Amino acid sequence: MTDTFRRTVAGILILLVAGMCVLPWYGTIFDSRFPTSFDLRIYTRIMIFAIVVIGLNILVGAAGLVSLGHAALYGFGAHVAALLALRAGVGFVPGVIGSVALTAAMGAVLAYPSVRVRGVFLAVITVAFGLVFVNVLREWVPVTGGASGLSSIPRGEFLGLPLTLRPNAWYALYYVVLFCLVLSFLLQYTILRSYLGRAMRASAMSENAARALGISIIRTRTIAFMISAGFAGLAGALFTNLALFVNYESFRFTQSVEFLLMAILGGAGTLLGPLVGTVTVFYSSVLLQAFEQWQTFFYGLMLLVVLFAMPKGVVGSIEGWLVQRQSSGRTPASSDWPHWTPDLEGVVRPPAAGQTETLRLEGLTLRFGGLVAVDSVDLVATTGSVHALIGPNGAGKSSVINMISGFYRPSAGTIRLAGHDVTGVASTDMAAAGVARTFQNTELFGAMSALENVMVGFHGSFSCGILAAAARTPAARRQEAQARAQAKALLDFVGLTEFADVAASSLPFGHQRRLEIARALALRPRLLLLDEPAAGLTHGEIEDLVRLIQVLAKRNLTILLVEHHVDMIMAVSDHVTVLDYGQVIASGRPGEIRENPRVIEAYFGHAAKPTPHQETVQ
Amino acid sequence: MGASIQYFLSGLSIGGVYALLALGFSMMWSVARAANFNHGDIFMVGGMGTVVFLGLGLPVWVSAVLAILIATIAGALIERFLIRPFNREPNSVGWMLTTVAIGVMIVGASTALLGSAARPLPSPLMDEPLRIGGAGIFPQELLLPAVAVLTTLALYLFQSRTHLGRAIRAVAANRTAAELMGIDADRVTLYVFAVAGGLGALAGFLVAPVIQASTTIGLAFGLKAFMVAIIAGITNPAGVVIVALVFGVVERFIEGYFSTSARDAVGFSIMILVLLAFPQGIFARKEVAKV
Amino acid sequence: MTTSPLLSIEGLQVRYGAIEAVTDATLSVMPGEFVGVIGSNGAGKSSTMRAIAGVLRPAGGKVRFDGADVTGRRGHAMVHLGVAMVPEGRMIFGDQTVRENLLLGAYSRVMRNDQSVGQDMDEVLELFPRLRERIGQLGGSLSGGEQQMLAIARGLLSKPRLLIVDELSLGLAPKILDMLFPILAGLNARGLSILLVEQMASYALQVTSRTYVMENGRTMFSGPSRELAHDDRVLDAYLGRHRSD
DSSP states (O other): OHHHHHHHHHHHHHHHHHHHHHHHHHHHHHHSSSSSSSHHHHHHHHHHHHHHHHHIIIIIIIIIOOOHHHHHHHHHHHHHHHHHHHOOOOOOOHHHHHHHHHHHHHHHHHHHHTTTTOHHHHHHHHHHHHHHHHHHHHHHHHHOOGGOOOOOOOOOOEEEOOSSSSSGTTTTHHHHHHHHHHHHHHHHHHHSSSSHHHHHHHHOOOHHHHHHOOOOOHHHOOOOOOOHHHHHHHHHHHHHHHOOOOGGGGGGGHHHHHHHHHHHHHTOOOSSHHHHHHHHHHEEEEEEEGGGGGHHHHHHHHHHHHHOOOOOOOHHHHHHHHHHHHHTTTOOEEEEEEEOOGGGGGGGGGOOOOOEEEEEEEEEEEETTTEEEEEEEEEEEEEEEEEEEEETTTTTTHHHHHHHHSSOOEEEEEEEEEEEEEEEOOOHHHHHHEEEEETTTTTOOOBBBBHHHHHTTTTTOOHHHHHHHHOOOOHHHHHHHHHHHHHHHHHHTTTTTGTTSGGGGGGGHHHHHHHHHHHHHHTTTEEEEETTTTOOHHHHHHHHHHHHHHHHHHHEEEEEEOOOOHHHHHHHHSSEEEEETEEEEEEOOHHHHHHHHHHHHHOOOOOOOOOGGGGGGO | OHHHHHHHHHHHHHHHHHHHHHHHHHHHHHHHHHTTHHHHHHHHHHHHHHHHHHTTTHHHHHHHHHHHHHHHHHHHIIIIIIGGGSSSSSSSSHHHHHHHHHHHHHHHHHHHHHSOOBBBBOOEEEEESSEEETTOHHHHHHHHHHHHHHHHHHHHHHHSSHHHHHHHHHHHHHHHHHHHHHHHHHHHHHHHHHHHHHHHHHHHHHEEEEEEHTSHHHHHHHHHHHHHHHHOOTTOOOHHHHHHHHHHHHHHHHHEEEEEEGGHHHHHHHHHHHHHHHHTTTTOOOOOOOO | OOOOOOOEEEEEEHHHEHHHEEEEEEEEEEEOEEEEEEEESSSSSSHHHHHHSSSSSSSSSEETTTTTEHHHTHOOOOOOOOTEEOOOOOOOOTSSSSSHHHHHHTTHHTTTTTTHHHHHHHHHHHHHHHHHHHTTTBBGGGGGGHHHHHHHHHHHHHHOOOEEEEEETTOOHHHHHHHHHHHHHHHHHHHHEEEEEESOOOHHHHHHHHEEETTTEEEEEEEEEEEEEEHHHHHHHOOOOHHOO
């Protein structure tokens, strides 16, 4: 998105907010009956809905999770606020804070057990929560009032003004809700653009890559759900103050579907989507009221139509169209790489004094059921060396990489990293310990830009908390700016500066491989695992890759390389270990390995041993 | 003692409904790694459809067969048009949204047309309760777990003894390999969704005399069955049926010893706790994650 | 000389997202021929085979079988046309018995009510007596070599006109390979056309009559296998001697 476009949108939004600020006074200024207090009530209600949808948008659009129970979370917040006001005489502001906190906590309770498995489970649990919630409201009469609900909730006050929609109180409620909406919108913006927002999107696009970069999937998703629930709690508390009456009728399953429809119709993951979606669906539902009992049917139909015709929603489709229009005609050029600059000195973790070996595998074994994929592998990678791991297809090379990076738990044996035993440590912690990796079939975060991909790699370097990131405290800004600058330096290193804003999935394949390496370097690794980095690259690109590996090794980064391109292995590696049937069959300097008869046999088979072609050596 | 037997038997009855629905979820998930999220509404079509056709003067068996037939076709159509196009990538959520949408449409339309009142379905098996150890239970209620267990057995035999059954298992195990055997994996998936729809409707028809049919019962039943399937380990049909029956019994005991209103809250909480203890499901088979 | 090829592919391309695995694969198999495709890992051999067998949709190019354009047909349709593939990694149905796996191999014929399946089953078990011994065992409990036998047997039971074998040697010990390659040669001698993809060039060059060499997603050159066995270019493609020394 260009800056002019961004500025235009920001300008429109500021005008919109200004308009909304003036709106209640329109009647007074122009001596018109509009807006009546009924109109204002409707606008307030739409704003409250938009707050729920903003929360849902973070969940669906960024974290890729579906909630079908947001109406219940909204109702939960509403009831917390109502009960705090009725039973404990709590004032408006503490009441709202209580609602947000308790609803977010409820969200964590729902999300934590379910997000670890699959997204669908969370969706199921949210529906269940919705049903139980309505059930409890109906049955637990002493607390919730049952069908008659909670009424005569005391009207809250803010800055000494009663929260009403009347001119004599300066339309205090309207302005409070407007303020909350603007705040929610800004929070949505800051959260989605913070390291946390990137982690959410990364976890949704590739769990493996996210884990390899030190992101905990469960934690990230649970936080996403908590945040989303927090917005619902805020909206619920505001609703209570608007209606001064709550019962289960407003928080049924159909309402959850309506919220979801708003988020998706607007465009999940976009900033403006929630606003567009909420207004569109709200006014359609006013029209649909004419159909009486057919109303819910039409919600379903609308959702279906949107999913078929406009899966990215209104805003998402417009953005996609703009990006397409803008990108046509201009192709960025790749610059020379590897391009080492002094800014990059911090990229490699300096080895501890006296450390000579980075990685030591002893008797490493992996069994799948009865199958032994890796059989007692011993390997030592000295610090600053390039160690190649080769062998025919199915020899167990990738399994070794997956164990070192914590994706597979070894069945036996030990893994030592810089002297420390790290056997069985999970991938997320391995990343923190300084093990970075790339994947055989490049696992980039496709819809994120090249720059954002690298910035995800800096996830672990953010020490500011979620709240600080959302509030953009000076510390958070500084860390963000630093990560951005370093990510740019890394992009420059691999020659992708001009592609910084291009979505990773639309990069040419060779560039994707480079980007993945840049992203891995963002971890400041002490050990870099490259799983077939040359596969699919042209000869020229392979030569560049060789130089990149050499540059890094010269800076004392230890590299373990799984590769088939013998050219490259010979050119770049200090030491080669050959696996066959999961066992080490040879280990030595590249020159020795190439003439080793067992290695030749492993690759070619023994049926007709090829004659040595010494004559080709000039 | 008599009360316990009563809870146990009527729990088995409702557990039989969960079992038939959960079995459908298990079948769908196995072949497609997706399911009709609102399978419960297909179940509702079985009960309400029968009642409606009966009201039109058709004999009860014809009505039931018609309702089940409609559900079968609906299952196939939902797979073809709402799941297949929205399940192209692993972990996609599109199919959830489309099937929720169609579920809302089915419930919305049927409520608008038929009203939300519960409707009885007469059955000769509801005339005289059987006396078992001080408990009284109608034969219709015992029919449900019996049908569930028999269906599971029949399904097992079908999948191990027939060519199509083996093809279904092949598709569930490895779609690519199944295609290389000459099996049209898409068509097999369609069949499975059709059968799951039919089984769901059968459950709806069988339970209607016990609990009365209404247009809105599908959501809760479908949801519980889905959760049961998940906590049992969704790709293991026998495990799914066992957990479904147990869950039905547990629910009745909660009703008996706490209160009816506590049933869902306690029941769901138990399921969430079980899921915490067994994230992959109780009877799950190990799946090796591919990196 | 007048016979037309059983299989011919021209300019085949395969893409995985932005990744171009195969940029230009062109090859043909005459009726009764035993053709090999060799090349180092990642050269695009398996992707080419998967595109022919209909497991992948080619991004470009043409696939002709028996004169008809079959580009983009799905896997099961190719089986019905007479193309069977023994896939890379074997893909045995681990929770089904050897017998059930074999019956699945004959699925397309059973569905047509082909009466000769039982007889063919006997023949196949004659060829692989080890499978007869293990007929009631689950596929997952077999050793790698036995699984490969089962995969071949399963492929044969669809009575193919062309058998594609993808990486026969994958993870198998030389002893087993010494047994399996002659079996393929025997099948070819009885008239079956075979397209063999093999990383272990020496085996492939020994049993096939003609071989294509693939590198970087392209079929680079081809020739009679006997000649290629002594062609430096083949070894170079693997060991990269032409550049590094």
